[in-house]
Amino acid sequence: MPTDMIVFGEDWGRHPSSTQHIMRRMAGDRRIIWVNSLGLRRPRLARRDLLRLAEKAASLLSRRGKPPAGNSDKRQETHPFAQLLNPQALPWPGSRLAAAFNRKSLSRQIGAAMRQYGFERPILWTSLPTALPVVGELGECAVVYYAGDDFGALAGVDHKPVLEAERQLARKADLILAASHEIASRFDPAKTCVVAHGVDYDLFAEPKPRAPDMPDGKVAGFYGSLNGWIDINAIAEAARQLPDWTLVLIGNVETDIMPLHSLPNVMLRPAMPHHDLAQWSQHWDVSLLPFRKNRQIDASNPLKLREYLAAGRPVAATYRFKAIDDLQAPVATPAPGAGLANAILAATSMEEEVREFRQHLAGETWEARAETVSKLIDTIRKGSPSGT
Structure with a gap:
């Protein structure tokens, strides 16, 4: 038995991360207690942080964890786990006082859930270095660290304490699963394996009806948060250079988008449920990855590329x-000295390459990744995994 x-x-349920994709599939044949985020930085006196703190406080008053308020994704209103816990913890990376409190509080809270469901010597999996205080406190048989991000390049992280926690966690982990070879290179190769991201292939490949409010004519589109690593100026320049195209941007606005406001061929749409996105991405002419060039993007592996x-x-x-x-994806980029508009026009001639590559993705599903992860976890008791 697993x-x-x-x-x-x-x-x-906040967003469909790689950990959530994998665990949704793994929950089909093993019992899982999911613990919501412990945070990666200290809260600040900003409106967004205060709203998140209020949301966290409200969730702690419920007996069981629920998806965050305002999440309308029907696929994620329920969870597939034995229990989902809202952690009784202080989001303060680097604080010894917070670490001591979290160790006692989380051990007590999670221990109660383990007793309720009869968990004995479970595997402890963490995708967050800030779970370090509870490693070794739950009677776990093994520790798995899923390194899906380069926390040193990730925005919104208290980098110094989080990276120190990651170094300590990596030493204690029995198995490290890295989302890329670049991330894997930071850890002991004797216990590190690369598990590349998958894709919800059926969701995005099976034909969907065209979104009723999709604009007519030629459309280039993007979905995801409009934040600091999106090149708003590049989007604005492309819209001006391609007046016969509409640029559709789907997602929450978290940065200054003033350059887009006066452009009649830019259409802004609020964030929508993940399962509705294919109604757009299957029917617009070109999908966009309008990122700024920086270390964070260079270290990233956006799920939307495969989607x-x-x-x-x-x-x-x-x-x-x-x-x-x-x-090795067929993606158009600007010619030297050119901008995003040049890449959009170049992409229109790549449909045959995309059709061929799409067949390759049919074997790169999250189901396949979850099966790989299950097999790697099973090796922990049999001996050290082979690094890849």
């Missing part, structure tokens, strides 16, 4: 960041 698991991840290609439409990016080369 070993029970305690999983520390992001807030369940865009599974939807079957050509992809244009502001530049060829490492994840594109790692996947």
Whole structure:
């Protein structure tokens, strides 16, 4: 019988992360207690942080964890786990006082859930270095660290204490699963394996009806948060250079988008449920990856790259960041000295390449990744995994 698991991840249902994709599939044949986010930085006196703190406080008053308020994704209103816990913890990386409090509080809270469901010697999986205080406190048989991000390059992180926690966690982990070879290179190769991201292939490849409010004519589109690592100026310039195209941007606005306000061919749409996105991405002409060139993007592996290609439409990016080369994906980028508009036009001639690559993605599903992870976890008791 597969070993029970305690999983520390992001807030369940807030966004479809790689950890959530994998654990949704693994929950089909093993019992899992999911612990919502412990945080990666100290809260600040900003409106967004105060709203998140209020949301966290409200969730702690419920007996069981629920997806965050305002999440309308029907696929994620329920969870597949034995229990989902809202952690009784202080989000203060680097604080010894917070670490001591979290060790006692989380051990007590999770221990009660383990007793309720009869968990004995589970596997402890964490995607967050801030779970370090409870490692060794839950009677776990093994520790798995899923390194899906380069926390040193990630915005919104207290880098110094989080990286120190990651170093300590990596020493204690029995198995490290890295989302890319670049991330894997930071850890002991004797216990590190690369598990590349998958794709919800059926969701994005099976034909969907065209979104009723999709604009007519030629459309280039993006979905995801409009934040500091999105090149708003590049988008604005492309819209001006392609007046016969509409640029559709789907997602929450978290940065200054003033350059877009006066452009009649830019359409802003609020964030929508993940399962509705294919109604757009299957039917616009070109999908966009309009990122700024920086260390964070160079270290990233955006799930939407595979999702865009599974939807079957050509992809244009502001530049060829490492994840594109790692996947060997057919993605158009600007010619020297040109901008995003040049990449959009170049992408329109790549439909045949995308169709061929789409067939490759059919074997790169999250189900396949979850099966790989299950097999790697099973090796922990049999001996050290083979690094890849």
